[in-house]
Amino acid sequence: MPDRRSLVIAIVAALACAASVQFATPVDRALPFLAVVVVALNAPIAVLPLIVVENVIPDEPTRLLAIGIVMAIAFASTKTSPIITTLLAVLVLRWIPFHNVVLWRELIILAGAVAVAYVMNGASLAVILALFTPAWPAKVAVMLFVIAIIAAFQLRRVKGSSVVVALVIAFFPWSGLMARGWGAFFRPPHQGNRQYLGYALKPGATTTIDVPADATAVIVSGANVQRLPCGTILGTLNGKPVTAPDWGFMRREQFFSSRNCYPHDPAGRIRDYGWSAWIDGAERIGLPHGTRTIRVDVDPRLPKEATLQVEAFE
């Protein structure tokens, strides 16, 4: 149990951080919670860089990454028990933003992670498991942790490292991306200047669209196609086959049941924060120089609820 002095320090640190919040993202708003975490990790000095980062880095991705690095250093330098470390790491990784937390599902994962940490007397495996365990469906999470706890008895001699926990924590503002969007590390998504179209074409539909003079690519995605196997041809574009994942296949609720793959030339945006973070499945298809029109034919054999979305020109 924390002593009264630590409690006062945590409250003061949280108040200082609450007064320093400058931006509206869930990670920024969670700054007081992060202050409590670093005090619990017995690294209260980390509150200072948290406040500084919040105040001096206006660019959102850079700021959130900097907050992640500060938290990573706090976790790397902590000497608290593995159970406390695991508990705090799971809270940081999965409970921000709090309004997205489905309490009973996350409590299962939290309990499972703490159990693994207790058996192994180390936080590394528990934190990694907590990162990758899906909350949907919950039975998978339960099964995974039961297996992990059994395995942990056999792995007790394996020494964990705080560096591993730190490495995972460094990216907590987008932990969902860490868990579900590995492809983004090798092929990061990017967006150019866009001219939005907003076509949603049903199976068997055909349409012809004029291409703007300076367009070099067209952005497409699927809808209701998350259960189709990776690489399923959704239709053709000027006679060439089009493959694209479901627009929302990387959402935490859909990912486990989805059979889609990360786009080859990703054109999606990173959406949401923490374990809810995901990238939409927009795929970029390059247009040969001088293309004036595109003709899109949607495969009539697709499920009837599926659509091919022609989102924009770039």
Add this chain to the structure above:
Amino acid sequence: MIVSAAIVLAILPFVFFRGRELARALTNELALYALALGVWVFAQAVGATDFDPYIAIVFVAIAQLTTIAIQIAATQQLSNQATRFAIAAALVYAVIIPTQFRGALDGDEPFYLLVTESIVHDHDLDLSNQYRDIAKGDTGRPDLVPQPGDPTGPHGEQYSRHEPFLPLLMVPGYALFGVPGAIATIALFGVLLVRSLVRWLEDEGISDATIRALMPLIVFGPPVAFYAVRIWPEVPAAFCFVEALRGVRQQRAQRWIPALFALVMLKLRFVLIGVTLVPVILRGRNRRLIVVTGAILLLPLLVVWLVSGSATNVHTWRELIPVAPMLYVKGLFGLLLDGATGIAFQAPLFLLGIFALAQWRKMPEGFRLGAIASLIYVVTLLPRSEWHGGWSPPLRYIVVFIPVLALGAAAMYERSKWWLAPIAIWTIGITVHGIAEPWRLFHIANGENAVGEWLSVMQHSDFSRMFPSYIRPNFAAIVAALAFVAALGAWRLSQGASTMSALRLAPCAAILLALFFHFGRLPGDRIEFEDAHVIHNGGELYPYEYQVARFIYRGGWLMKHGDSLSFLAKRGRYVLFYASTQPAVIDLGGHAFHLDKAPNYTMTVVDLPITGRVTLRCLDGSINLDRMDRRD
């Protein structure tokens, strides 16, 4: 440069560790690289690209150095640590030297190099031909001209005001390797300083654990790391000073005589250290030593007289006469607490050395001897308008005393070790800044500092006023001075028994930091028009940035018809200070003001009706705007 840094960082663990400790150090290093690579890849993925890659690389290198330093501090035993730290210093300085070439040689550096060039090529000290062919020289400064007051000869000879001993020391290095060789000579003195300092700390009874904990901050942190890789006499002087002190403490004339000789030859002002030290050394000694010591102290005066025609060169004996007391107060607190040039902000570790003065009797004898030897030098420095060092990296005039302050800090360490974490974090920041952007070590001494300017530009609000400035005294300076005196008093009364801990320190600092950012965003009571928070649309800085002895001018912003400024201000009545060679009309917040001609600075009263962003336009004429002070 990146490759050489990586190689040095890979070698460093071998200097300090063996066996399992070595394996752990190398593993940590690899893990940190993996983390850095992971961050970089992830940053690309999430679009976090709003940072300078060069600064990021320097940060990773310093983070690696910090990891090694933490392990050095944690290691149980380290034999022959003086040599190990010296080797580490040599390796690290060798990597830092090329980073300094991102900026030109500045301040006194090109002049020292010019004298070296003259000695090597012409075998004389006459620089007239060097100035004539300055574009062909090695200084990289085609704009270089003699400094005002530089001595001249009867036949048009042009000498430098700087003593020739440092250029003489640099001759072998320069002759062999050019400018890098000259700088390597200074770095070599830095290495010697590190070795001597560790030896001295050991001699004075500082524990090995304390030395291991503090030396990385001293060796790789400011000001030693910055001055060891630039052409200034300060680091060689610090080495000579510590050797002189060691010699005196060991009663070894063969150590202190050459050290004292080299010290006073490096710079005339160091004679003041010698003068204070000598009576202590010569108590009850033989007449021969007295004669030798007298000769040592007189020789630099003779050399300077031969070169410049005056034994005091550009200085006068009057500088030794006490002047207005307030100048001493300003200089003293400035050296300690100034945001741009004070120990607290530029090398906070050594502030512990100042606190050590409050525990005078408990301090090692070497510290007391060093402090006494520093006395006349410091007292004569304080009232000078250039107490802050002028156009040079921070702490120029007190680098020579770093060994003494380091000993004081080491003696205080056991009672104040909780301060080490925040001190280390701040020091890492300064080191990264100084290595990544070496030209920013030089500042125009306008009362702002690098952090204040950066925040001011970012937030368009006057953050500089939140830092104490004794160059341009502000309210924060008064608060800081009172807080410092109170802290010193409390420290004295507590007999150095620290009750502080990181746990208590952090929340207090967090509250202060939150308040700092909150009030920093609010408008202040004074607007200095040349400051970074003012958005300048036209006009120019007065005097221009590279004006020699700029600190003696009253700064301002020159505006002419069509130029405008924008800044945050509170509503109320202000006194506007300006100079103008002709009548001018300005528009301030929508009200026109006719200002009389004022060749010298004068003032006028203006009113601002609202709080918020205000635009000041020059509608007619031209004007030098100094500042605006709120009066109600």
